Amino acid sequence: AQTVTQSQPEMSVQEAETVTLSCTYDTSENNYYLFWYKQPPSRQMILVIRQEAYKQQNATENRFSVNFQKAAKSFSLKISDSQLGDTAMYFCACMEYGNKLVFGAGTILRVKS
Amino acid sequence: DTAVSQTPKYLVTQMGNDKSIKCEQNLGHDTMYWYKQDSKKFLKIMFSYNNKELIINETVPNRFSPKSPDKAHLNLHINSLELGDSAVYFCASSQDPGQEAYEQYFGPGTRLTVT
Numbered sequence: 001a002q003t004v005t006q007s008q009p010e011m012s013v014q015e016a017e018t019v020t021l022s023c024t025y026d027t028s029e030n031n032y033y034l035f036w037y038k039q040p041p042s043r044q045m046i047l048v049i050r051q052e053a054y055k056q057q058n059a060t061e062n063r064f065s066v067n068f069q070k071a072a073k074s075f076s077l078k079i080s081d082s083q084l085g086d087t088a089m090y091f092c093a094c095m096e097y098g099n100k101l102v103f104g105a106g107t108i109l110r111v112k113s
Numbered sequence: 114d115t116a117v118s119q120t121p122k123y124l125v126t127q128m129g130n131d132k133s134i135k136c137e138q139n140l141g142h143d144t145m146y147w148y149k150q151d152s153k154k155f156l157k158i159m160f161s162y163n164n165k166e167l168i169i170n171e172t173v174p175n176r177f178s179p180k181s182p183d184k185a186h187l188n189l190h191i192n193s194l195e196l197g198d199s200a201v202y203f204c205a206s207s208q209d210p211g212q213e214a215y216e217q218y219f220g221p222g223t224r225l226t227v228t
Binding site: 101 | 153217
């Protein structure tokens with residue numbers, strides 16, 4: 001069974017700085033997908049970035065990038081030039097082939113001005 | 114245009130009642146899901162339907178019954194509500210997972226409070 005672990009319950013960062021959120025996972029599959037979702041106070045779940053396990057290149061979406069270490073089963077999210085609107089709960093999630101999303105416990109990120 | 118909508122957004126009810134939450138998606142997706150987010154913000158899948166067929170059924174009490182009248186709708190009916198059912202329930206949809214894992218689009222959530 002998949003498990004996803006986020007070891008940082010809360011983090012804070014100054015506006016315009018860079019922050020990295022950690023995530024480790026466990027799966028017995030070779031084909032799987034990893035996601036970071038953002039949940040702002042509005043509670044809407046918003047996809048931030050996704051990574052296919054078969055791709056070696058780390059995914060990037062504007063200010064968001066990941067460090068995917070397949071052997072270590074690590075999938076961290078880096079947010080550059082943090083903005084106040086980045087304040088939210090961030091969930092790491094793993095999906096095996098054609099299956100359900102398994103979420104980590106989440107990390108609350110506070111961006112301070 | 115709302116992609117995945119849920120009604121109601123807030124639901125307050127008493128223990129023992131029966132209630133339903135409706136979900137509709139206008140994305141043309143084949144697969145729909147229900148997730149539960151508890152008071153500690155932990156998100157867990159409950160059910161998944163693909164083309165009106167139940168695909169995933171996690172360990173959920175029988176009091177919870179999903180119903181999919183067509184592939185654009187997946188409703189959640191809860192019988193004999195208990196205090197522990199208080200949570201935010203999210204509906205989501207995606208293209209048919211098949212050989213690929215597609216992004217799941219989430220609805221706005223329904224906050225259910227059982228008193």
